[in-house]
Amino acid sequence: MAADTIHQCPLCELRFTYRTELDDHRRADHAPAVRDDVPAPVAAGIVVPVDPFRPSTMAVSVAAVLARQAGLGVDIVTAPPYWLPQADVTTRVSQARAAGVPWAGGEVLRTTSDPAAAIVDHVRRHRAAMVCMATRGRAQFGEMVLGSVSAGVVRSSPVPVLLVGPRVEHFGPRVERIVACLDGSETAERALLVARDLAAQLSAELVLVRVVCGGEADDLPTPAAGVELVHDDSPARALARYGGDRGDTVLAMATRDRGAFRRLVLGSVSRTVVHQAACPVLVVPVRA
Numbered sequence: 286m287a288a289d290t291i292h293q294c295p296l297c298e299l300r301f302t303y304r305t306e307l308d309d310h311r312r313a314d315h316a317p318a319v320r321d322d323v324p325a326p327v328a329a330g331i332v333v334p335v336d337p338f339r340p341s342t343m344a345v346s347v348a349a350v351l352a353r354q355a356g357l358g359v360d361i362v363t364a365p366p367y368w369l370p371q372a373d374v375t376t377r378v379s380q381a382r383a384a385g386v387p388w389a390g391g392e393v394l395r396t397t398s399d400p401a402a403a404i405v406d407h408v409r410r411h412r413a414a415m416v417c418m419a420t421r422g423r424a425q426f427g428e429m430v431l432g433s434v435s436a437g438v439v440r441s442s443p444v445p446v447l448l449v450g451p452r453v454e455h456f457g458p459r460v461e462r463i464v465a466c467l468d469g470s471e472t473a474e475r476a477l478l479v480a481r482d483l484a485a486q487l488s489a490e491l492v493l494v495r496v497v498c499g500g501e502a503d504d505l506p507t508p509a510a511g512v513e514l515v516h517d518d519s520p521a522r523a524l525a526r527y528g529g530d531r532g533d534t535v536l537a538m539a540t541r542d543r544g545a546f547r548r549l550v551l552g553s554v555s556r557t558v559v560h561q562a563a564c565p566v567l568v569v570p571v572r573a
Contacts, residue, residue, distance in 0.1 A: 358390070535564060536567065
Protein backbone atom coordinates (compact mmCIF):
# COMPACT_ATOMS: atom_id res chain seq x y z
CA MET A 286 0.00 0.00 0.00
CA ALA A 287 1.10 3.55 -0.62
CA ALA A 288 0.41 4.75 2.93
CA ASP A 289 3.32 4.56 5.36
CA THR A 290 1.05 3.23 8.12
CA ILE A 291 -1.03 0.05 7.81
CA HIS A 292 -3.60 -0.98 10.42
CA GLN A 293 -4.13 -4.69 10.96
CA CYS A 294 -7.24 -6.07 12.66
CA PRO A 295 -6.21 -8.16 15.71
CA LEU A 296 -9.22 -10.43 15.34
CA CYS A 297 -9.18 -11.46 11.68
CA GLU A 298 -5.83 -10.02 10.43
CA LEU A 299 -7.39 -7.93 7.65
CA ARG A 300 -5.32 -4.84 6.86
CA PHE A 301 -6.57 -1.31 6.23
CA THR A 302 -4.91 1.84 4.97
CA TYR A 303 -6.82 4.15 7.29
CA ARG A 304 -7.66 3.88 10.98
CA THR A 305 -11.30 4.89 10.29
CA GLU A 306 -11.69 1.90 7.96
CA LEU A 307 -10.46 -0.42 10.70
CA ASP A 308 -12.81 1.18 13.25
CA ASP A 309 -15.79 0.69 10.91
CA HIS A 310 -14.76 -2.92 10.27
CA ARG A 311 -14.48 -3.73 14.00
CA ARG A 312 -17.84 -2.14 14.79
CA ALA A 313 -19.56 -4.00 11.95
CA ASP A 314 -17.87 -7.39 12.15
CA HIS A 315 -16.57 -7.70 15.70
CA ALA A 316 -19.10 -5.85 17.86
CA PRO A 317 -18.32 -6.44 21.56
CA ALA A 318 -20.87 -8.03 23.84
CA VAL A 319 -22.68 -5.74 26.25
CA ARG A 320 -21.34 -6.17 29.80
CA ASP A 321 -23.38 -5.83 32.97
CA ASP A 322 -20.64 -6.80 35.42
CA VAL A 323 -18.62 -3.57 35.45
CA PRO A 324 -16.83 -3.12 38.79
CA ALA A 325 -18.22 -0.55 41.20
CA PRO A 326 -16.36 2.81 41.42
CA VAL A 327 -13.54 3.10 43.94
CA ALA A 328 -13.15 5.91 46.44
CA ALA A 329 -9.61 7.09 45.59
CA GLY A 330 -9.28 10.35 43.72
CA ILE A 331 -7.36 12.01 40.91
CA VAL A 332 -4.75 14.59 41.91
CA VAL A 333 -4.47 17.44 39.39
CA PRO A 334 -1.38 19.63 39.86
CA VAL A 335 -1.81 23.05 38.26
CA ASP A 336 0.65 25.78 37.40
CA PRO A 337 0.08 28.88 39.57
CA PHE A 338 1.20 31.07 36.68
CA ARG A 339 -1.19 29.75 33.99
CA PRO A 340 -4.88 30.80 34.00
CA SER A 341 -6.26 27.53 32.62
CA THR A 342 -5.28 23.96 31.79
CA MET A 343 -6.79 21.12 29.80
CA ALA A 344 -5.73 18.77 32.59
CA VAL A 345 -8.70 19.82 34.74
CA SER A 346 -11.15 19.08 31.93
CA VAL A 347 -9.57 15.68 31.20
CA ALA A 348 -9.48 14.73 34.90
CA ALA A 349 -13.12 15.77 35.30
CA VAL A 350 -14.17 13.43 32.48
CA LEU A 351 -12.38 10.45 34.05
CA ALA A 352 -13.58 11.30 37.56
CA ARG A 353 -17.21 11.66 36.53
CA GLN A 354 -17.09 8.45 34.51
CA ALA A 355 -15.41 6.39 37.23
CA GLY A 356 -17.07 7.94 40.27
CA LEU A 357 -13.84 9.49 41.60
CA GLY A 358 -13.08 12.78 43.28
CA VAL A 359 -10.77 15.47 41.89
CA ASP A 360 -8.10 16.96 44.15
CA ILE A 361 -6.58 20.07 42.60
CA VAL A 362 -3.26 21.20 44.04
CA THR A 363 -0.59 23.73 43.31
CA ALA A 364 2.92 23.88 44.71
CA PRO A 365 4.09 27.50 44.37
CA PRO A 366 7.80 28.33 44.47
CA TYR A 367 9.15 29.68 47.73
CA TRP A 368 9.30 33.26 46.42
CA LEU A 369 5.60 33.41 45.42
CA PRO A 370 3.67 35.05 48.30
CA GLN A 371 0.30 33.46 47.53
CA ALA A 372 -1.50 31.19 45.08
CA ASP A 373 -5.10 30.14 44.48
CA VAL A 374 -6.91 27.08 43.05
CA THR A 375 -10.50 28.30 43.47
CA THR A 376 -11.15 28.81 39.77
CA ARG A 377 -9.93 25.32 38.85
CA VAL A 378 -12.00 23.72 41.62
CA SER A 379 -15.08 25.55 40.33
CA GLN A 380 -14.27 24.30 36.82
CA ALA A 381 -14.17 20.69 38.03
CA ARG A 382 -17.39 21.03 40.01
CA ALA A 383 -19.15 22.57 37.02
CA ALA A 384 -18.12 19.49 35.01
CA GLY A 385 -20.18 17.32 37.36
CA VAL A 386 -17.51 15.35 39.22
CA PRO A 387 -18.72 13.54 42.39
CA TRP A 388 -16.40 15.63 44.55
CA ALA A 389 -13.83 18.37 43.93
CA GLY A 390 -11.53 20.14 46.34
CA GLY A 391 -8.30 22.10 46.24
CA GLU A 392 -5.20 22.78 48.25
CA VAL A 393 -2.24 25.12 47.98
CA LEU A 394 0.75 23.10 49.10
CA ARG A 395 3.51 24.59 51.19
CA THR A 396 5.89 26.76 49.19
CA THR A 397 8.96 24.81 48.22
CA SER A 398 12.02 24.77 46.00
CA ASP A 399 10.94 21.35 44.67
CA PRO A 400 7.28 21.43 43.53
CA ALA A 401 7.45 17.89 42.09
CA ALA A 402 8.50 16.42 45.45
CA ALA A 403 5.68 18.29 47.22
CA ILE A 404 3.13 16.96 44.72
CA VAL A 405 4.37 13.37 45.00
CA ASP A 406 4.30 13.61 48.81
CA HIS A 407 0.68 14.81 48.61
CA VAL A 408 -0.20 11.91 46.30
CA ARG A 409 1.28 9.40 48.75
CA ARG A 410 -0.38 10.89 51.83
CA HIS A 411 -3.81 11.00 50.20
CA ARG A 412 -3.45 7.59 48.50
CA ALA A 413 -4.55 8.95 45.14
CA ALA A 414 -5.46 6.62 42.30
CA MET A 415 -3.86 8.75 39.58
CA VAL A 416 -2.16 12.05 38.77
CA CYS A 417 -3.40 14.11 35.81
CA MET A 418 -1.30 17.08 34.74
CA ALA A 419 -0.45 19.21 31.74
CA THR A 420 3.04 19.27 30.30
CA ARG A 421 4.77 21.32 27.65
CA GLY A 422 7.33 19.99 25.18
CA ARG A 423 10.68 21.77 25.28
CA ALA A 424 13.74 21.49 23.11
CA GLN A 425 16.97 20.71 24.95
CA PHE A 426 20.09 19.21 23.38
CA GLY A 427 17.99 18.41 20.29
CA GLU A 428 15.45 16.30 22.17
CA MET A 429 11.89 16.80 23.38
CA VAL A 430 11.70 16.61 27.16
CA LEU A 431 8.97 17.15 29.68
CA GLY A 432 8.68 20.26 31.80
CA SER A 433 10.77 19.95 34.96
CA VAL A 434 7.80 19.55 37.32
CA SER A 435 5.96 16.94 35.26
CA ALA A 436 9.21 15.02 34.69
CA GLY A 437 9.90 15.02 38.41
CA VAL A 438 6.41 13.74 39.18
CA VAL A 439 6.71 10.94 36.60
CA ARG A 440 10.10 9.95 38.01
CA SER A 441 8.85 9.52 41.58
CA SER A 442 5.09 8.98 41.43
CA PRO A 443 3.73 5.85 43.15
CA VAL A 444 0.69 5.92 40.84
CA PRO A 445 0.15 6.27 37.07
CA VAL A 446 0.44 9.80 35.65
CA LEU A 447 -1.90 11.01 32.90
CA LEU A 448 0.03 13.59 30.86
CA VAL A 449 -1.96 16.12 28.84
CA GLY A 450 0.46 17.28 26.17
CA PRO A 451 0.55 20.58 24.25
CA ARG A 452 -1.47 19.20 21.31
CA VAL A 453 -4.47 18.08 23.36
CA GLU A 454 -6.95 20.81 22.50
CA HIS A 455 -10.28 19.18 23.33
CA PHE A 456 -11.68 16.18 25.17
CA GLY A 457 -15.17 14.71 24.86
CA PRO A 458 -17.71 13.75 27.53
CA ARG A 459 -16.50 10.14 27.92
CA VAL A 460 -13.43 7.98 27.53
CA GLU A 461 -14.42 5.28 25.05
CA ARG A 462 -11.03 3.74 24.24
CA ILE A 463 -7.88 2.84 26.21
CA VAL A 464 -4.96 2.00 23.91
CA ALA A 465 -2.18 -0.04 25.55
CA CYS A 466 1.11 0.32 23.67
CA LEU A 467 3.10 -2.93 23.70
CA ASP A 468 6.63 -3.76 22.60
CA GLY A 469 7.07 -7.26 24.00
CA SER A 470 8.93 -6.13 27.12
CA GLU A 471 8.10 -6.67 30.80
CA THR A 472 7.89 -2.89 31.12
CA ALA A 473 5.07 -2.77 28.58
CA GLU A 474 3.27 -5.54 30.46
CA ARG A 475 3.12 -3.21 33.46
CA ALA A 476 1.29 -0.63 31.36
CA LEU A 477 -1.06 -3.33 30.08
CA LEU A 478 -2.17 -4.23 33.60
CA VAL A 479 -2.95 -0.59 34.42
CA ALA A 480 -4.73 -0.08 31.08
CA ARG A 481 -6.83 -3.17 31.66
CA ASP A 482 -7.95 -1.99 35.11
CA LEU A 483 -8.72 1.52 33.83
CA ALA A 484 -10.74 0.22 30.89
CA ALA A 485 -12.82 -1.92 33.25
CA GLN A 486 -13.33 1.02 35.62
CA LEU A 487 -14.49 3.29 32.78
CA SER A 488 -16.41 0.63 30.83
CA ALA A 489 -14.19 1.56 27.88
CA GLU A 490 -12.83 -0.53 25.02
CA LEU A 491 -9.30 -1.86 25.59
CA VAL A 492 -7.17 -1.91 22.43
CA LEU A 493 -3.71 -3.54 22.37
CA VAL A 494 -1.28 -2.13 19.81
CA ARG A 495 2.23 -3.00 18.76
CA VAL A 496 4.18 -1.00 16.18
CA VAL A 497 6.17 -3.04 13.67
CA CYS A 498 9.09 -1.25 12.00
CA GLY A 499 10.42 -2.23 8.56
CA GLY A 500 11.80 -5.77 8.35
CA GLU A 501 11.07 -6.38 12.03
CA ALA A 502 7.82 -8.11 11.02
CA ASP A 503 9.75 -11.11 9.66
CA ASP A 504 11.43 -11.67 13.04
CA LEU A 505 8.34 -11.27 15.23
CA PRO A 506 6.66 -14.29 16.77
CA THR A 507 2.98 -14.74 16.01
CA PRO A 508 1.26 -11.90 17.86
CA ALA A 509 -1.01 -12.74 20.76
CA ALA A 510 -4.73 -12.79 20.05
CA GLY A 511 -6.24 -9.34 20.23
CA VAL A 512 -3.00 -7.42 19.56
CA GLU A 513 -3.24 -5.07 16.60
CA LEU A 514 -0.07 -4.59 14.55
CA VAL A 515 0.58 -1.14 13.10
CA HIS A 516 3.28 -1.07 10.41
CA ASP A 517 5.32 2.13 10.53
CA ASP A 518 9.02 3.03 10.61
CA SER A 519 8.42 5.53 13.45
CA PRO A 520 6.85 4.04 16.61
CA ALA A 521 6.21 7.44 18.18
CA ARG A 522 4.57 8.83 15.05
CA ALA A 523 2.43 5.71 14.65
CA LEU A 524 1.20 5.76 18.25
CA ALA A 525 0.43 9.49 18.17
CA ARG A 526 -1.56 8.99 14.95
CA TYR A 527 -3.29 5.95 16.38
CA GLY A 528 -4.49 7.92 19.39
CA GLY A 529 -6.03 10.44 17.00
CA ASP A 530 -7.99 13.53 17.98
CA ARG A 531 -11.40 11.97 18.59
CA GLY A 532 -11.45 13.28 22.15
CA ASP A 533 -12.31 9.90 23.68
CA THR A 534 -8.98 8.05 23.73
CA VAL A 535 -6.19 7.57 26.28
CA LEU A 536 -2.85 6.03 25.29
CA ALA A 537 -1.17 3.92 27.99
CA MET A 538 2.62 3.42 28.09
CA ALA A 539 5.23 2.41 30.66
CA THR A 540 8.46 4.26 31.26
CA ARG A 541 11.87 2.89 32.21
CA ASP A 542 14.22 4.15 34.89
CA ARG A 543 17.10 5.91 33.13
CA GLY A 544 19.54 6.86 35.85
CA ALA A 545 21.49 10.12 36.31
CA PHE A 546 20.42 12.94 33.95
CA ARG A 547 18.32 10.76 31.65
CA ARG A 548 16.03 9.69 34.46
CA LEU A 549 14.58 13.21 34.31
CA VAL A 550 12.93 12.47 30.98
CA LEU A 551 10.89 9.67 29.48
CA GLY A 552 12.25 7.20 26.99
CA SER A 553 12.60 8.64 23.49
CA VAL A 554 9.41 7.05 22.15
CA SER A 555 7.31 7.93 25.21
CA ARG A 556 8.31 11.57 25.40
CA THR A 557 7.81 12.08 21.67
CA VAL A 558 4.35 10.52 21.86
CA VAL A 559 3.43 12.86 24.75
CA HIS A 560 4.63 15.84 22.72
CA GLN A 561 2.89 14.84 19.45
CA ALA A 562 -0.31 13.10 20.53
CA ALA A 563 -3.65 14.92 20.40
CA CYS A 564 -4.92 12.70 23.22
CA PRO A 565 -3.73 12.26 26.83
CA VAL A 566 -0.99 9.71 27.51
CA LEU A 567 -1.12 7.58 30.65
CA VAL A 568 2.45 6.91 31.78
CA VAL A 569 3.10 4.09 34.24
CA PRO A 570 6.29 4.95 36.17
CA VAL A 571 8.69 2.34 37.49
CA ARG A 572 7.50 2.93 41.06
CA ALA A 573 3.78 2.88 40.27
